[in-house]
Amino acid sequence: MNPRLLCIGGEDHYLRIPFLLALGQRGVKVTAAGTGDATPFASAGIEYHSYRFDRFVNPLADLAAIKLLARLIADVRPDLVQCFDTKPNLLVPLAARRLDGIAVIRTINGLGWIYSSHSALALALRPVYVALHRLAARGTAMTVFQNRDDQAFFERFAIVGKGSSRLIPGSGIDVTRFERAEAAEPSAADLRRSLGLENCEIVITVTRLTRQKGIPTLLEAAALIHAARPTVRFLLVGPRESEGPLAVTQAELDRHAPYVVAVGTRSDVPSLLKAADVFAFPTEYREGVPRALLEAALAGLPIVATNMPGCNDVVRDGWSGFLVPPHSPRLLATKILDLLDDRSIARAMAARAAELVRQEFNLDLTVARYIAAYNELLDDPLRSKLQAARKGRDRVSLGNERFS
Numbered sequence: 001m002n003p004r005l006l007c008i009g010g011e012d013h014y015l016r017i018p019f020l021l022a023l024g025q026r027g028v029k030v031t032a033a034g035t036g037d038a039t040p041f042a043s044a045g046i047e048y049h050s051y052r053f054d055r056f057v058n059p060l061a062d063l064a065a066i067k068l069l070a071r072l073i074a075d076v077r078p079d080l081v082q083c084f085d086t087k088p089n090l091l092v093p094l095a096a097r098r099l100d101g102i103a104v105i106r107t108i109n110g111l112g113w114i115y116s117s118h119s120a121l122a123l124a125l126r127p128v129y130v131a132l133h134r135l136a137a138r139g140t141a142m143t144v145f146q147n148r149d150d151q152a153f154f155e156r157f158a159i160v161g162k163g164s165s166r167l168i169p170g171s172g173i174d175v176t177r178f179e180r181a182e183a184a185e186p187s188a189a190d191l192r193r194s195l196g197l198e199n200c201e202i203v204i205t206v207t208r209l210t211r212q213k214g215i216p217t218l219l220e221a222a223a224l225i226h227a228a229r230p231t232v233r234f235l236l237v238g239p240r241e242s243e244g245p246l247a248v249t250q251a252e253l254d255r256h257a258p259y260v261v262a263v264g265t266r267s268d269v270p271s272l273l274k275a276a277d278v279f280a281f282p283t284e285y286r287e288g289v290p291r292a293l294l295e296a297a298l299a300g301l302p303i304v305a306t307n308m309p310g311c312n313d314v315v316r317d318g319w320s321g322f323l324v325p326p327h328s329p330r331l332l333a334t335k336i337l338d339l340l341d342d343r344s345i346a347r348a349m350a351a352r353a354a355e356l357v358r359q360e361f362n363l364d365l366t367v368a369r370y371i372a373a374y375n376e377l378l379d380d381p382l383r384s385k386l387q388a389a390r391k392g393r394d395r396v397s398l399g400n401e402r403f404s
Contacts, residue, residue: 003378004029006078008069008092010055010085014040015291018174021046022367028374031076033069049076053087056244062091069095078102080374084171086112090132093139103141103377108150109171109288110310113212113246115153116286130157137161141377144168144370146288149309166373169313170289172366175358178298182270191268191275195261200233201340204276204301206269206292207283208247209240209262214282214306215248219256220329221282225336226259232340234280236262237272273299278339278346281305284326289313294361297353302346304335314361320353 005028007013007020013034020030021044032041033049041048051068054061065087073081073096082105083092089106096104114122114129133154137143140163145151151167154160192198203225207213215236222234240247240262253262266272273279279296281303287310294314296303303321305311306328315321322335339346 002027002029003079003374004031004077005080005082005374006031006033006073006076008033008081008083008088010034010053010088011036013084016084016171017041017044017046018177018363019172019367020044022172022174022363023370026367026371028371031078033072053091055087062087065091066095070099073099073102080105080377082107084109086110086114090129090136093136097139103380104139105142105144105373105377106136106140107144107146107168107171107288108154109146111150111153111286113285116212116284116308130159133159134161137163141380142166142373144373146170147310147313149312150286150288164376168366168369168373170294170361170366171291172363173291173294173298173357173361174363175298178270178295181268182274182299184268184271186271188271188275191271195235195263195275197233197235197261197275200231201229201278202233202235202276203278203280203336204235204237204272204296205280205282206237206273206295207281207290208238208243209236209253210243210246211248212246212283212285214284214326216252217284217327217329217332218280218282219248219252219260221280221333221336222256222260224330224333226256228333229337229340230259232259234260235272235276236260237264237266237269239265269295270299273301276301278336279303280332280336281311282326282332283308283311287311289361294357297350297357300347300350300354302339302350303353304332304339314356315353316356319349320356321349 013036017040020032024030031047033051035052038048038050049072053065069091080103081092081096083089084107093104096102114125137159138161140161142164143160145167146169209215225232253260273296279301281293283306287308289310303315305315305323306326307323312323315323317323324331324335
């Protein structure tokens with residue numbers, strides 16, 4: 001039997017297309033649903049359904065999304081439903097709770113702002129979200145964690161539920177595909193010229209330009225580095241305008257011109273990485289396993305990241321990069337300068353990080369781990385009976401429609 005999987009995510013779900021295609025090559029019938037553009041899925045030949053939810057706190061919008069997702073799941077009739085991202089991991093199990101025989105898998109790819117921020121709002125909402133996770137766990141057959149810290153958190157607060165739990169690091173990265181994209185034109189020199197960054201040392205970050213991703217800290221570090229080493233330029237790649245009240249302002253970025261250059265969202269990230277000298281990732285956010293770090297490692301860039309969940313699964317401090325505490329601009333600046341000053345150590349660290357990514361986070365290994373997880377759920381005798389009963393009801397329903 002080739003199981004049918006409905007994989008549900010958010011705006012950046014297109015980043016999982018290589019993962020979904022690899023599942024398809026292993027015999028899984030894949031359908032995707034997300035809140036972003038359908039074009040990349042159509043180009044990849046993946047059936048795709050659009051839906052909407054509010055990324056921020058909005059109970060009415062969440063209820064509407066649950067109803068919409070319930071209809072979508074009923075229409076697709078999958079054997080397995082897998083969800084990624086903070087809101088879908090709450091909404092999807094609630095939407096599927098009355099549909100017999102469908103195994104729901106939550107993939108916890110980071111705990112997000114609610115569990116990272118110390119703001120009054122985040123602290124007030126945290127118990128609410130813990131309770132919602134407990135409720136969602138009742139309809140979850142398996143919870144997959146991308147890093148060990150999140151798994152320990154869920155176990156400590158008893159929000160795994162009765163379903164099984166397993167660790168599958170990251171969403172997998174297609175090493176061959178990344179290397180092809182990295183090797184594509186333009187050259188590093190041409191990119192530097194087009195950005196006006198010839199004869200500069202470039203520190204790059206790829207992330208959403210928000211406060212929770214540590215951009216204010218990075219800007220402070222940039223100012224310190226500029227005072228000590230005026231030839232360094234900071235290249236910020238990622239969206240800002242779409243990030244709501246948490247986004248850094250254009251005025252904040254402008255105060256650090258010309259040594260900080262924000263280029264928005266780009267489709268040529270592998271090429272941009274090869275044009276840089278150091279990768280900085282100042283997140284203050286509980287990440288899953290940041291794809292940006294995996295790509296930076298594959299590109300051979302030495303990395304300075306914050307010692308946050310997910311980051312410390314990729315970077316081992318002093319061995320494959322440097323880890324610094326969040327909210328520490330001076331220490332962040334110091335470690336960036338250390339990598340710029342000692343290129344031999346920087347190259348050695350970068351090589352170790354790249355090897356770790358190839359061995360532990362490559363797409364083939366990740367897909368194999370998920371296939372094993374799917375098989376575990378599909379082999380469950382009770383679920384098999386429920387699926388058979390549901391499919392029998394579906395046939396009766398279709399038969400009734402034919403003769404109506």
